[in-house]
Amino acid sequence: MFAGRFSWRRFAAFLLLQFLLVLIVYVARQPLVSVSSGPSWLSLGLVALVVLTTAGLAAWRQEGRPTPVRPETPLNPDETTLGQRQIFEHLKVGLVLVDMDGEVRIANKAVQQLFSLSSQEAQAGSLPHLLRHYRFVDLWRRSRELGLPQTLTAEVPQSRRYLSATVYPLSGDMQGQALMLFEDVSELLRLETIRRDFVSNISHELRTPLTSLKALTESLRAGALEEPEMARRFLGHIETEVDALSELVSELLELARIESKQVPLQLQPTDAAAVVQRSLERLRLQAERAGVQLEADLDTGAAQVMADASRLEQVLVNLIQNAIKFTSKGGRISLALGRGDGVMEFSVTDSGMGISVEDQPRIFERFYKSDPARNKTGTGLGLAIAKHVVEAHGGRIGVQSQEGKGSRFYFTIPLI
Protein backbone atom coordinates (compact mmCIF):
# COMPACT_ATOMS: atom_id res chain seq x y z
CA MET A 1 0.00 0.00 0.00
CA PHE A 2 2.79 2.45 0.90
CA ALA A 3 5.19 1.29 -1.70
CA GLY A 4 6.59 4.02 -3.90
CA ARG A 5 8.75 7.07 -3.45
CA PHE A 6 8.75 9.02 -0.15
CA SER A 7 7.12 12.44 -0.21
CA TRP A 8 6.17 14.91 2.48
CA ARG A 9 2.59 15.12 1.20
CA ARG A 10 2.13 11.39 1.54
CA PHE A 11 3.70 11.46 4.98
CA ALA A 12 1.33 14.22 6.21
CA ALA A 13 -1.70 12.39 4.85
CA PHE A 14 -0.57 9.22 6.57
CA LEU A 15 -0.22 11.06 9.93
CA LEU A 16 -3.73 12.54 9.59
CA LEU A 17 -5.18 9.13 8.89
CA GLN A 18 -3.57 7.75 12.03
CA PHE A 19 -4.92 10.71 14.03
CA LEU A 20 -8.42 10.13 12.71
CA LEU A 21 -8.41 6.48 13.69
CA VAL A 22 -7.24 7.26 17.24
CA LEU A 23 -9.87 10.01 17.51
CA ILE A 24 -12.71 7.81 16.27
CA VAL A 25 -11.86 5.20 18.86
CA TYR A 26 -11.70 7.90 21.58
CA VAL A 27 -14.95 9.66 20.56
CA ALA A 28 -16.85 6.41 20.17
CA ARG A 29 -16.48 6.03 23.89
CA GLN A 30 -17.88 9.58 24.69
CA PRO A 31 -21.36 11.14 24.15
CA LEU A 32 -21.11 13.16 20.94
CA VAL A 33 -23.28 16.16 21.93
CA SER A 34 -23.88 17.31 25.50
CA VAL A 35 -27.54 18.23 25.97
CA SER A 36 -26.78 21.24 28.08
CA SER A 37 -23.96 22.95 26.11
CA GLY A 38 -24.70 22.18 22.36
CA PRO A 39 -21.96 20.75 20.07
CA SER A 40 -18.74 20.15 22.04
CA TRP A 41 -15.29 21.41 20.93
CA LEU A 42 -14.35 17.81 20.50
CA SER A 43 -17.04 17.15 17.92
CA LEU A 44 -16.03 20.34 16.03
CA GLY A 45 -12.41 19.18 16.06
CA LEU A 46 -13.55 15.83 14.75
CA VAL A 47 -15.33 17.43 11.80
CA ALA A 48 -12.26 19.55 11.05
CA LEU A 49 -10.08 16.50 11.18
CA VAL A 50 -12.34 14.58 8.84
CA VAL A 51 -12.13 17.46 6.33
CA LEU A 52 -8.33 17.66 6.62
CA THR A 53 -7.92 13.93 6.35
CA THR A 54 -10.08 13.81 3.24
CA ALA A 55 -7.94 16.59 1.68
CA GLY A 56 -4.76 14.71 2.65
CA LEU A 57 -6.02 11.48 1.13
CA ALA A 58 -7.02 13.30 -2.05
CA ALA A 59 -3.50 14.79 -2.24
CA TRP A 60 -2.01 11.34 -1.78
CA ARG A 61 -4.08 9.87 -4.60
CA GLN A 62 -3.16 12.75 -6.84
CA GLU A 63 0.55 12.14 -6.08
CA GLY A 64 0.32 8.47 -6.93
CA ARG A 65 -1.20 9.20 -10.34
CA PRO A 66 1.47 9.55 -13.08
CA THR A 67 1.87 12.97 -14.71
CA PRO A 68 0.41 12.77 -18.19
CA VAL A 69 3.24 12.48 -20.73
CA ARG A 70 3.53 12.26 -24.50
CA PRO A 71 2.92 8.65 -25.38
CA GLU A 72 6.30 6.96 -25.25
CA THR A 73 7.85 5.69 -28.49
CA PRO A 74 7.54 1.95 -28.30
CA LEU A 75 10.90 0.23 -28.85
CA ASN A 76 9.77 -3.28 -28.20
CA PRO A 77 9.96 -5.19 -31.50
CA ASP A 78 6.35 -6.27 -31.05
CA GLU A 79 5.24 -2.69 -30.56
CA THR A 80 7.33 -0.92 -33.19
CA THR A 81 5.34 0.43 -36.06
CA LEU A 82 6.07 -0.53 -39.64
CA GLY A 83 7.48 2.97 -40.26
CA GLN A 84 9.88 2.74 -37.34
CA ARG A 85 11.06 -0.68 -38.42
CA GLN A 86 11.73 0.61 -41.92
CA ILE A 87 13.80 3.46 -40.51
CA PHE A 88 15.89 1.04 -38.43
CA GLU A 89 16.38 -1.26 -41.38
CA HIS A 90 17.57 1.53 -43.68
CA LEU A 91 20.10 2.90 -41.21
CA LYS A 92 23.71 2.33 -42.29
CA VAL A 93 24.63 2.43 -38.63
CA GLY A 94 24.15 -0.83 -36.72
CA LEU A 95 21.61 -0.42 -33.92
CA VAL A 96 21.05 -2.80 -31.01
CA LEU A 97 18.65 -2.23 -28.14
CA VAL A 98 19.64 -4.41 -25.23
CA ASP A 99 17.99 -4.82 -21.84
CA MET A 100 19.49 -5.01 -18.34
CA ASP A 101 20.16 -8.76 -18.64
CA GLY A 102 21.82 -8.54 -22.03
CA GLU A 103 18.75 -9.70 -23.94
CA VAL A 104 18.56 -8.19 -27.41
CA ARG A 105 15.25 -6.43 -28.03
CA ILE A 106 16.09 -4.89 -31.40
CA ALA A 107 18.96 -5.45 -33.85
CA ASN A 108 18.66 -3.86 -37.28
CA LYS A 109 19.87 -5.23 -40.63
CA ALA A 110 23.10 -3.19 -40.58
CA VAL A 111 24.23 -5.22 -37.54
CA GLN A 112 23.94 -8.38 -39.60
CA GLN A 113 26.08 -6.88 -42.37
CA LEU A 114 28.66 -5.23 -40.12
CA PHE A 115 29.24 -8.45 -38.17
CA SER A 116 28.83 -10.78 -41.21
CA LEU A 117 26.07 -12.75 -39.50
CA SER A 118 23.91 -15.37 -41.15
CA SER A 119 20.14 -14.73 -40.94
CA GLN A 120 19.96 -17.31 -38.16
CA GLU A 121 22.85 -15.77 -36.20
CA ALA A 122 21.21 -12.36 -36.53
CA GLN A 123 18.22 -13.72 -34.55
CA ALA A 124 20.37 -14.49 -31.48
CA GLY A 125 18.59 -13.55 -28.28
CA SER A 126 21.53 -12.43 -26.14
CA LEU A 127 24.13 -9.78 -26.82
CA PRO A 128 27.18 -12.13 -26.46
CA HIS A 129 25.59 -14.57 -28.92
CA LEU A 130 24.67 -11.85 -31.37
CA LEU A 131 27.96 -9.94 -31.44
CA ARG A 132 30.34 -12.81 -30.60
CA HIS A 133 32.91 -10.14 -29.74
CA TYR A 134 33.97 -9.98 -26.11
CA ARG A 135 35.31 -6.41 -26.29
CA PHE A 136 31.97 -4.99 -27.44
CA VAL A 137 30.11 -7.07 -24.84
CA ASP A 138 32.54 -5.78 -22.16
CA LEU A 139 31.85 -2.27 -23.38
CA TRP A 140 28.13 -2.75 -22.76
CA ARG A 141 28.84 -4.21 -19.28
CA ARG A 142 31.11 -1.29 -18.38
CA SER A 143 28.49 1.20 -19.52
CA ARG A 144 25.83 -0.61 -17.45
CA GLU A 145 28.06 -0.53 -14.33
CA LEU A 146 29.03 3.11 -14.70
CA GLY A 147 25.71 4.31 -16.08
CA LEU A 148 27.69 6.32 -18.65
CA PRO A 149 28.11 6.20 -22.44
CA GLN A 150 31.19 4.24 -23.57
CA THR A 151 32.98 4.12 -26.93
CA LEU A 152 35.40 1.64 -28.48
CA THR A 153 36.86 0.95 -31.94
CA ALA A 154 37.82 -2.65 -32.66
CA GLU A 155 38.22 -5.05 -35.55
CA VAL A 156 35.57 -7.66 -36.23
CA PRO A 157 37.54 -10.65 -37.52
CA GLN A 158 34.63 -12.37 -39.28
CA SER A 159 33.80 -9.29 -41.40
CA ARG A 160 37.36 -7.82 -41.34
CA ARG A 161 35.92 -4.42 -40.61
CA TYR A 162 36.80 -1.88 -38.01
CA LEU A 163 33.73 -0.82 -36.07
CA SER A 164 33.35 2.10 -33.75
CA ALA A 165 30.78 1.19 -31.09
CA THR A 166 29.06 3.56 -28.67
CA VAL A 167 26.78 2.42 -25.86
CA TYR A 168 24.22 4.87 -24.48
CA PRO A 169 22.50 3.87 -21.22
CA LEU A 170 18.82 4.86 -21.44
CA SER A 171 16.83 6.55 -18.68
CA GLY A 172 13.24 7.10 -17.57
CA ASP A 173 10.94 4.22 -18.41
CA MET A 174 13.75 2.60 -20.37
CA GLN A 175 16.10 2.70 -17.37
CA GLY A 176 18.45 -0.29 -17.41
CA GLN A 177 18.27 -0.69 -21.18
CA ALA A 178 21.04 0.48 -23.48
CA LEU A 179 21.29 1.54 -27.09
CA MET A 180 24.41 0.34 -28.93
CA LEU A 181 25.39 1.99 -32.21
CA PHE A 182 28.01 0.51 -34.56
CA GLU A 183 29.68 2.49 -37.32
CA ASP A 184 32.03 1.11 -39.99
CA VAL A 185 35.24 3.15 -39.80
CA SER A 186 37.46 0.80 -41.88
CA GLU A 187 37.77 3.21 -44.79
CA LEU A 188 38.59 6.13 -42.50
CA LEU A 189 41.32 4.13 -40.78
CA ARG A 190 42.70 2.95 -44.13
CA LEU A 191 42.94 6.53 -45.38
CA GLU A 192 44.51 7.59 -42.12
CA THR A 193 47.16 4.85 -42.44
CA ILE A 194 47.87 5.84 -46.05
CA ARG A 195 48.24 9.47 -45.01
CA ARG A 196 50.59 8.57 -42.14
CA ASP A 197 52.68 6.26 -44.35
CA PHE A 198 52.79 8.89 -47.04
CA VAL A 199 54.13 11.56 -44.68
CA SER A 200 56.70 9.21 -43.18
CA ASN A 201 57.82 7.94 -46.61
CA ILE A 202 58.12 11.34 -48.15
CA SER A 203 60.08 12.62 -45.17
CA HIS A 204 62.45 9.70 -45.58
CA GLU A 205 62.82 10.24 -49.32
CA LEU A 206 63.52 13.94 -48.84
CA ARG A 207 65.87 13.51 -45.90
CA THR A 208 68.37 11.31 -47.74
CA PRO A 209 69.26 13.74 -50.55
CA LEU A 210 69.00 16.74 -48.25
CA THR A 211 71.45 15.21 -45.76
CA SER A 212 73.91 14.51 -48.60
CA LEU A 213 73.54 18.05 -49.95
CA LYS A 214 74.22 19.50 -46.51
CA ALA A 215 77.33 17.30 -46.06
CA LEU A 216 78.64 18.19 -49.53
CA THR A 217 78.22 21.94 -49.08
CA GLU A 218 79.83 21.78 -45.63
CA SER A 219 82.83 19.93 -47.09
CA LEU A 220 83.14 22.53 -49.85
CA ARG A 221 83.04 25.33 -47.30
CA ALA A 222 85.59 23.55 -45.09
CA GLY A 223 88.24 23.62 -47.80
CA ALA A 224 87.28 21.38 -50.71
CA LEU A 225 86.42 24.54 -52.65
CA GLU A 226 90.12 25.41 -52.77
CA GLU A 227 90.98 22.11 -54.47
CA PRO A 228 89.52 22.28 -58.00
CA GLU A 229 89.55 18.51 -58.57
CA MET A 230 87.68 17.74 -55.35
CA ALA A 231 85.33 20.70 -55.84
CA ARG A 232 84.37 19.42 -59.29
CA ARG A 233 83.64 15.95 -57.90
CA PHE A 234 81.53 17.35 -55.10
CA LEU A 235 79.59 19.51 -57.53
CA GLY A 236 78.87 16.37 -59.55
CA HIS A 237 77.44 14.74 -56.39
CA ILE A 238 75.36 17.82 -55.66
CA GLU A 239 73.95 17.68 -59.16
CA THR A 240 73.02 14.00 -58.71
CA GLU A 241 71.20 14.72 -55.46
CA VAL A 242 69.34 17.70 -56.94
CA ASP A 243 68.32 15.48 -59.89
CA ALA A 244 67.00 12.87 -57.45
CA LEU A 245 64.98 15.56 -55.67
CA SER A 246 63.52 16.89 -58.92
CA GLU A 247 62.64 13.34 -60.01
CA LEU A 248 60.88 12.76 -56.72
CA VAL A 249 58.91 15.99 -57.01
CA SER A 250 57.90 15.41 -60.61
CA GLU A 251 56.86 11.78 -59.96
CA LEU A 252 54.83 12.90 -56.97
CA LEU A 253 53.08 15.50 -59.07
CA GLU A 254 52.52 12.95 -61.81
CA LEU A 255 51.01 10.47 -59.38
CA ALA A 256 48.79 13.13 -57.82
CA ARG A 257 47.55 14.19 -61.26
CA ILE A 258 46.86 10.63 -62.38
CA GLU A 259 45.10 9.80 -59.12
CA SER A 260 42.89 12.86 -59.35
CA LYS A 261 42.17 11.97 -63.00
CA GLN A 262 43.46 15.32 -64.19
CA VAL A 263 45.21 13.67 -67.13
CA PRO A 264 42.56 12.10 -69.32
CA LEU A 265 43.86 9.27 -71.49
CA GLN A 266 43.98 9.89 -75.25
CA LEU A 267 42.74 6.42 -76.19
CA GLN A 268 43.17 5.41 -79.80
CA PRO A 269 44.02 2.30 -81.83
CA THR A 270 47.71 1.73 -81.14
CA ASP A 271 50.16 -0.74 -82.65
CA ALA A 272 51.38 -2.74 -79.63
CA ALA A 273 54.62 -3.94 -81.24
CA ALA A 274 55.56 -0.42 -82.32
CA VAL A 275 55.26 0.89 -78.75
CA VAL A 276 57.45 -1.93 -77.41
CA GLN A 277 60.03 -1.30 -80.13
CA ARG A 278 60.16 2.41 -79.35
CA SER A 279 60.64 1.77 -75.62
CA LEU A 280 63.42 -0.68 -76.39
CA GLU A 281 65.22 1.84 -78.59
CA ARG A 282 65.01 4.48 -75.90
CA LEU A 283 66.77 2.25 -73.36
CA ARG A 284 69.20 0.38 -75.58
CA LEU A 285 72.14 2.62 -74.68
CA GLN A 286 71.38 2.48 -70.95
CA ALA A 287 71.28 -1.34 -71.08
CA GLU A 288 74.56 -1.48 -72.99
CA ARG A 289 76.23 0.71 -70.40
CA ALA A 290 74.98 -1.58 -67.63
CA GLY A 291 76.29 -4.61 -69.55
CA VAL A 292 72.89 -6.32 -69.91
CA GLN A 293 71.43 -7.74 -73.06
CA LEU A 294 68.07 -6.21 -74.10
CA GLU A 295 65.94 -8.03 -76.68
CA ALA A 296 62.34 -8.33 -77.85
CA ASP A 297 60.05 -11.06 -79.17
CA LEU A 298 57.24 -9.29 -80.97
CA ASP A 299 55.88 -11.97 -83.25
CA THR A 300 52.16 -11.28 -82.73
CA GLY A 301 51.18 -9.85 -86.10
CA ALA A 302 49.92 -6.28 -86.27
CA ALA A 303 47.85 -6.35 -83.07
CA GLN A 304 46.15 -3.11 -82.19
CA VAL A 305 45.28 -2.14 -78.66
CA MET A 306 43.07 0.69 -77.43
CA ALA A 307 45.58 2.84 -75.61
CA ASP A 308 47.18 6.17 -74.96
CA ALA A 309 50.47 5.41 -76.75
CA SER A 310 52.67 7.79 -74.75
CA ARG A 311 51.30 6.50 -71.40
CA LEU A 312 51.81 2.92 -72.53
CA GLU A 313 55.39 3.73 -73.46
CA GLN A 314 55.88 5.36 -70.07
CA VAL A 315 54.85 2.11 -68.32
CA LEU A 316 57.14 -0.01 -70.47
CA VAL A 317 60.09 2.35 -70.03
CA ASN A 318 59.61 2.21 -66.27
CA LEU A 319 59.56 -1.60 -66.23
CA ILE A 320 62.63 -1.83 -68.47
CA GLN A 321 64.53 0.75 -66.40
CA ASN A 322 63.79 -1.28 -63.26
CA ALA A 323 64.91 -4.46 -64.99
CA ILE A 324 68.22 -2.81 -65.95
CA LYS A 325 68.65 -1.45 -62.43
CA PHE A 326 68.08 -4.80 -60.71
CA THR A 327 70.04 -7.02 -63.13
CA SER A 328 73.78 -7.46 -62.84
CA LYS A 329 76.28 -7.21 -65.65
CA GLY A 330 76.01 -10.10 -68.10
CA GLY A 331 72.26 -10.54 -67.43
CA ARG A 332 69.39 -10.58 -69.92
CA ILE A 333 66.16 -8.68 -70.35
CA SER A 334 63.52 -9.74 -72.84
CA LEU A 335 60.36 -7.95 -73.90
CA ALA A 336 57.41 -9.93 -75.23
CA LEU A 337 53.85 -9.60 -76.40
CA GLY A 338 51.20 -12.30 -76.09
CA ARG A 339 47.54 -12.35 -77.06
CA GLY A 340 45.08 -13.20 -74.31
CA ASP A 341 41.30 -13.25 -74.03
CA GLY A 342 40.42 -9.86 -75.52
CA VAL A 343 43.66 -8.39 -74.26
CA MET A 344 47.27 -8.01 -75.24
CA GLU A 345 49.79 -8.98 -72.59
CA PHE A 346 53.05 -7.02 -72.45
CA SER A 347 55.89 -8.52 -70.42
CA VAL A 348 59.39 -7.58 -69.29
CA THR A 349 61.47 -10.50 -68.03
CA ASP A 350 64.89 -10.13 -66.44
CA SER A 351 67.52 -12.45 -65.02
CA GLY A 352 68.17 -10.10 -62.11
CA MET A 353 68.06 -10.29 -58.33
CA GLY A 354 64.34 -11.17 -58.10
CA ILE A 355 61.86 -10.10 -55.43
CA SER A 356 61.03 -11.94 -52.21
CA VAL A 357 57.57 -13.49 -51.84
CA GLU A 358 56.77 -11.06 -48.97
CA ASP A 359 57.71 -8.01 -51.08
CA GLN A 360 55.88 -9.05 -54.23
CA PRO A 361 52.37 -7.92 -53.20
CA ARG A 362 53.70 -4.61 -51.90
CA ILE A 363 55.96 -3.27 -54.65
CA PHE A 364 53.05 -1.52 -56.40
CA GLU A 365 52.38 0.59 -53.32
CA ARG A 366 53.69 4.13 -53.37
CA PHE A 367 57.24 4.47 -52.05
CA TYR A 368 57.65 0.76 -51.45
CA LYS A 369 61.18 -0.50 -51.98
CA SER A 370 62.48 -3.92 -51.03
CA ASP A 371 65.44 -3.87 -48.67
CA PRO A 372 68.26 -4.55 -51.15
CA ALA A 373 66.70 -1.88 -53.39
CA ARG A 374 66.96 0.76 -50.69
CA ASN A 375 70.57 1.49 -51.61
CA LYS A 376 69.78 1.90 -55.30
CA THR A 377 68.49 5.11 -56.80
CA GLY A 378 64.75 5.47 -57.30
CA THR A 379 61.73 6.92 -55.60
CA GLY A 380 59.58 3.83 -55.16
CA LEU A 381 56.83 5.59 -57.13
CA GLY A 382 57.42 4.15 -60.61
CA LEU A 383 55.37 0.97 -60.18
CA ALA A 384 52.56 2.85 -58.39
CA ILE A 385 52.30 5.15 -61.41
CA ALA A 386 52.47 2.18 -63.82
CA LYS A 387 49.64 0.44 -61.94
CA HIS A 388 47.43 3.53 -62.15
CA VAL A 389 48.07 3.96 -65.87
CA VAL A 390 47.38 0.29 -66.68
CA GLU A 391 44.21 0.23 -64.58
CA ALA A 392 43.00 3.46 -66.19
CA HIS A 393 43.21 1.55 -69.51
CA GLY A 394 41.05 -1.22 -68.01
CA GLY A 395 44.03 -3.58 -67.71
CA ARG A 396 45.85 -5.46 -64.95
CA ILE A 397 49.47 -5.45 -63.85
CA GLY A 398 51.36 -8.11 -61.93
CA VAL A 399 54.68 -9.79 -61.23
CA GLN A 400 56.11 -13.30 -60.99
CA SER A 401 59.50 -13.50 -59.40
CA GLN A 402 62.00 -15.76 -57.74
CA GLU A 403 64.73 -14.38 -55.54
CA GLY A 404 68.19 -14.75 -57.12
CA LYS A 405 66.69 -15.88 -60.46
CA GLY A 406 64.84 -12.89 -61.86
CA SER A 407 61.43 -11.32 -62.35
CA ARG A 408 58.70 -11.17 -64.95
CA PHE A 409 56.50 -8.06 -64.92
CA TYR A 410 53.40 -8.21 -67.10
CA PHE A 411 50.37 -6.07 -67.83
CA THR A 412 47.35 -6.30 -70.09
CA ILE A 413 45.68 -3.73 -72.33
CA PRO A 414 42.36 -4.41 -74.10
CA LEU A 415 42.58 -5.24 -77.81
CA ILE A 416 40.40 -3.24 -80.15
Ligand code: ADP
Ligand atom coordinates in the same frame (compact mmCIF):
# COMPACT_ATOMS: atom_id res chain seq x y z
P1 ADP B 1 61.95 2.50 -57.75
O1 ADP B 1 62.44 1.62 -58.84
O2 ADP B 1 61.99 3.93 -58.08
O3 ADP B 1 62.52 2.15 -56.42
P2 ADP B 1 59.46 1.24 -58.31
O4 ADP B 1 58.10 1.56 -57.84
O5 ADP B 1 59.68 1.25 -59.77
O6 ADP B 1 60.41 2.23 -57.56
O7 ADP B 1 59.86 -0.16 -57.73
C1 ADP B 1 59.56 -0.48 -56.40
C2 ADP B 1 60.47 -1.58 -55.88
O8 ADP B 1 60.15 -2.81 -56.54
C3 ADP B 1 61.92 -1.38 -56.16
O9 ADP B 1 62.51 -0.53 -55.22
C4 ADP B 1 62.43 -2.80 -56.05
O10 ADP B 1 62.55 -3.17 -54.70
C5 ADP B 1 61.31 -3.62 -56.64
N1 ADP B 1 61.52 -3.92 -58.08
C6 ADP B 1 60.93 -3.33 -59.13
N2 ADP B 1 61.33 -3.89 -60.30
C7 ADP B 1 62.18 -4.86 -59.97
C8 ADP B 1 62.94 -5.81 -60.73
N3 ADP B 1 62.88 -5.87 -62.06
N4 ADP B 1 63.73 -6.67 -60.05
C9 ADP B 1 63.79 -6.64 -58.70
N5 ADP B 1 63.10 -5.76 -57.93
C10 ADP B 1 62.31 -4.89 -58.55
